[in-house]
Amino acid sequence: FLGINDPGFLLSRHRPLAISNCPTTSSDDLPLQPLAAGRWLRFLGKLLPVLRWPPQACPFLLLVEIRQSAPAMGIECLVLGAGQEIGKSCVIVTINGMRIMFDCGMHLGHSDEERYPDFSLIDGSLDCVVITHFHLDHIGALPYFTEVVGYNGPIYMTYPTKALAPLMLEDFLRISVGRGVEEKFTAEDISACMKKVTPIDLKQNIQVGKDLQIRAYYAGHVLGAAMVYAKVGDASMVYTGDYNMTPDRHLGAAQIDPLELDLVITESTYATTVRDSKYASERKFLKAVHDCVVAGGKVLIPTFALGRAQELFILLEDYWERMNLKVPIYFSSGLTKQANIYYKTLMSWTNKKIKDTIALQNAFNLKHVVSFDRSQINAPGPCVLFASPGMLSGGLSLEVFKQWAPSEVNLVMLPGHCVAGTIGHKLASGKLTKLYADNNSQIEIRCKNVNLSFSAHTDSKGIMDLLKFLSPKHAMLVHGEKPRMSILKKKIESEMGIKCYDPPNGGLVKIPSATVHVKAQTSDSFAKSCQSPNFSLSRCSTSGAVLSTDLASPLTVTDDRVGEAILFVDGGKARGVHKDELELELIVSGEGKPQVVLFGHCFPIRSKNLTNATGRLGLSGSRSLLKVLALELSHLFPQVDVQNMGDFLQVGSFILSVCTNASCTRRSSEVPGDPSTTCTYFCCSWCMEDEKLALAIISSVRNSL
Structure with missing residues (x-):
């Protein structure tokens, strides 16, 4: 029988109870190197004369599949943001000619043209945009892209992301206006943009056009966050967005099916870090907060109003209740109140413990956490304040920091990663000792600061666990810092034996198709089988997304014609025969023996x-x-x-x-x-x-x- 020295599946021609004495042929003798991808040899479209078949001493067989579609072109990834940096996530992925934009974020560490992805690098049209979650570094540039740049195609995100994204965008715009910064989009642009969004459920199969299929999987991280699977023809990939491989107090761990993948694009925020256990971080957090308020100090926790805030609310609420503490816990804006309302209504996206408590009490009905008014900034006595935005990048959190920083009794608690260029990043790295007040007077930074990881990003162990579970043929790192990404890249290549990429912004990664084209004659029976229609019906929106079985939806008819044949090679000639003809062919070649x-x-x-x-x-x-x-x-x-x-x-x-x-x-x-x-x-x-x-x-x- 034929043996090919690679991971491809091999086929043998056997007589019953006895293996026929056929010579073996190595991959060096037969030019079938693309089979190293471990796939079946596939024919796409017309069979093209690419390989010349050497004379063989006996016939051998390979199963092939013929689809009526364009020749495969592989996968190309153009990085517009989050390439060797954290911020403005945006990757254009072209799969066999179909083009998807994954995320459309802004960089909170910049206020110039570096804040937005360079959309001028996009050559040609997009088939769709997919947003993984509501954080600004993943969705912040979307209103600008749709209402100013002019993109008018399909946009997909989960239901919670569509509900919560406008809150984040409007809050960002309000803070920018308060600082006198003019942004590239308006409140009207946000509203118009969100009207173009199609919400999707987890594991819902979405058909975009005739060839592209996408499917969302639970990512943890924040409410509504999703990993996205995309497939065109025989090429498929997963874009993880931000994800968490461990559950927290209000969300579960990321969940995804085992998939046959050519590529996984993964975040790498903590590329070289294995974080402390969640419980160790919680103990340190509670001790630091408790020690500060008992000493009469004020605790400032700069955090975005969605995601990490809800996690820490639940933690402090439980601790305050157990310790019978009376010190007030404040949150800073109506945004957080709105967010808590959405969290209550979108409870199905939280973890099992939260869901199980619904029947008794809602975990987001907080007794000790109350709204904050600016007039209370200099009020006497201890308190805990959650103020947005995170990273001390502006707004109320920066205003309060300037007031509380000169006192040694006060504490600033940074609960997650701070992007380079922000005041939070400088404070965490010990480089911030002075700050200018609004009247240009200097402020001495004397307060204590603690940086604990309550980040909802996975660590390096989680990244490796996900990649080993999915076993892709290639991996690509985004959303990380260059030196650490380089270390993780080498680790992936060493331990998994696959090629890993870490392109910069503007970088292009090309992954060739594993498809092989072979010239072969076909039998009449096989040709007729390819002409047999294979109709499927579905009800779709005008954009092509499968939405529901509502009788009012338009009916779409798909003819997915697939013909399976045996590639029969004998005497240096290849023929595609129908499987029903195979037994006859073997009897003839086997001189009448079964x-x-x-x-x-x-x-x-x-x-x-x-x-x-x-x-x-x-x-x-x-x-x-x-x-x-x-x-x-x-x-x-x-x-x-x-x-x-x-x-x-x-x-x-x-x-x-x-x-x-x-x-x-x-x-x-x-x-x-x-x-x-x-x-x-x-x-x-x-x-x-x-x-x-x-x-x-x-x-x-x-x-x-």
Whole structure:
């Protein structure tokens, strides 16, 4: 049978009960290098003469799929913002010709032309814009892009993001006006922009045009935050936006399905940091606040009104109740009050503990947290004040800081990352000792300051955990600081064996398509099967997004014609035959003897989980590995009978065993994963009728270990 020395699935031509004596051919002899992507050889559109097939001593077979679509072009990523920096997130991703803008943010550390992404770099039109969450560094430039630059296409974001984004944008505009700064958009622009937004649910399949599919997944981070999966033809990717791999007091951890991906674009805010446990940070926070107010001091917590504020409200509310404290806790604006109302109505997006308390009491009904008035800035006595914006970038938080900073008894608590260029960043780094007041007099900074990470961003461990779970072919880092991104990039490439990119703003990353085009003749039966329509019906909006089953929605008819063939190569000539013709072809080539087709694959697994599981069960050897896998597969596939035959597992025609043959022709030449962990190869084979089941099992084994 044919053996190709790469991670592609191999097919063998076998006689029943006896393997035919066919010579093996390495990938050096046969120009099929794109199969190293681990995919089936695919035909897209017309079959193009790209490869020349060498003469073979006997026929070999490859399964192919033919779709009526344009030739694949791969993935291109143009970084307009958050390239080797944190701020103004904006990435243009082109997937097989379809172009998506992920996020459209502003940089809060700049007030000049550097505040907005450079939209002049966009060459051509966009098919859609997707916003991951409501933070200004991800949505702040959207009103400018739609109402001033003139983008008028589809815009997608989750329901909570659409509800909360206008509050953030309007609050930012109000603060800018208060500082005498003229922004590039108005309140009317915000309103007009949000009317163009189509809200989406998690895991809702959205069809944009004929070819692009997008789907949102829960990201944690803030209410409504989403990771976004996008697919065009055989190319797919995930843009994470900001996410959190650990749950907090009001949100759950990020959740995403195992997916077959060419690329993951991930944030890297904490590229080299493994943060303290959440409970350790909470203890330090509560102790610092308690010590300050007991000593008669005032605590300023600069934070944006949405997200982290709600997290800390719940923490202090619980602590004040337990300690029976009477010191007032203030929040600074009507924005926070509005936000709390939205949080109450969007409770389904919070974590399980919050949902479970709804029946008894709403976690956002806060007894100790009350509204603040500017006249109370210099009121005597201790207090705790949440003031926006975060990072001391202006507004009330900066005004209060100037009043409270000269006193050694007061405390400024910075609860998250501060962007370079902001006063918060200078204070946290110890570089701020003096500040000018509004009357140009100098203010001595004598107050204490504590910077604790209550950030809702994942840390370096979380980034690696997500990438290892998704196992993409490529990774790209954004939303981080260059030196730390460089370290994480090397770690990803070393441990996962994949290419990782960290482009600057204006940088372009090109990921070629794994598609291979082959010239081949086709049989009449196969040609007729490709002409058979495969209609599907859906009700869509005018923008193409699948919204509901409402009978009033327009009806869209899609003809997704897919033809599957066997690429039969004999004597240096390739022919595509219908699967129903395959048995006849094999009988002819096998001189009248009955033949069957087996698919074969040998793949490596590096996994501490597998080693830990066998150790826990007190097992060793290949049979112990198969026993662990049998338990795992029985759990993952309860609808099928997983039989443990001792030396191999069997599910229908699918057979899986531990491979000890170092020269196995089905084996991958590359072994991804952490080199410090043990590598085990698994060899498997299956018949054509169990193809989908086999691929599902292989994918599950790889993703669950």
